[in-house]
Amino acid sequence: MKFCDECGAPVRLSVPPGDNLPRYVCDACGKIHYHNPRLVVGCVPEHEGRILLCRRAIEPRRGYWTVPAGFMENDETLQQAAMRESREEALAEVTIGSLLSVVHVLHARQVHVFFRATLPAASYGAGAESLEVTLVEPGQIPWEEIAFPSTEFTLRRYLEDKAAGREQHHFTTIDRRLRKAPEDG
């Protein structure tokens, strides 16, 4: 960010009084701009033992496979976000189930949240952001062509839990940041 979104004056990076992290501060109007991690929400929709996968029509990772997921919007719950993304990307009306995974993607400044889901009717298709959408048997998942590590983590935990007859949730952290000087605290 280079300019204040409230008054249009240039901002500079500095640690505000009483704070301990640098923020973009506007000297003209005083506004402090906080940047926080964004939520990406998705689900693993299942229909009669098969899993709904989407092949991405957009970057990043165009042509690779994922489950329906995307940025959470204001004015919706996590579950509603997962339903909306399924509708937009896979033209699928899913029923959201239990919490499946929470992935801290530190280098992207994102938190990914995935739910279990069911697809009551085998009705789906490629939304604007998908090249194709298909139901795959667990043994046919194209692991080498999965778009993101958070998707792979989520699918693997889903299948493990299903094989074990349980529904747990799983946390993990992915960090591809460049090496930095150690920080305090």
Place this chain on the structure above:
Amino acid sequence: MKFCDECGAPVRLSVPPGDNLPRYVCDACGKIHYHNPRLVVGCVPEHEGRILLCRRAIEPRRGYWTVPAGFMENDETLQQAAMRESREEALAEVTIGSLLSVVHVLHARQVHVFFRATLPAASYGAGAESLEVTLVEPGQIPWEEIAFPSTEFTLRRYLEDKAAGREQHHFTTIDRRLRKAPEDG
């Protein structure tokens, strides 16, 4: 927001091509500004059956009681955020446990996430954002003076689960938005 944070030109609210929600768009440089819910993260620290509460020194709800919680920063996990907030607000070194609650606070465009936690040593104090910090017996929680509905929801579920000998997680939604025209989808 009134100005583009990248080039300083005025922005206007419009639905970008291929999108279905209004965004702040800059006609000068083309940047589309997305605004998403922010994560607030906290925990319920327990020490020998008593719960750590902080009386807020800042608005909103100055003078009311809460558990350590605050906005998640970039470059940290949810658990690290809960630890950091405990350190900042209650000078307490906590050990984070299981996921306790997820509260969609729609009117504030926030998602609140709370964990169970333990406070191994009875060492704590008022951080800069707290008037006082104390350990209270569950029967002595000042329910009428709890700062936020998400805090009350979280504390009640914590105590219920503890009484039942279980550790579940709980979703809820709080919506104090003004009534609007019904929306599609």
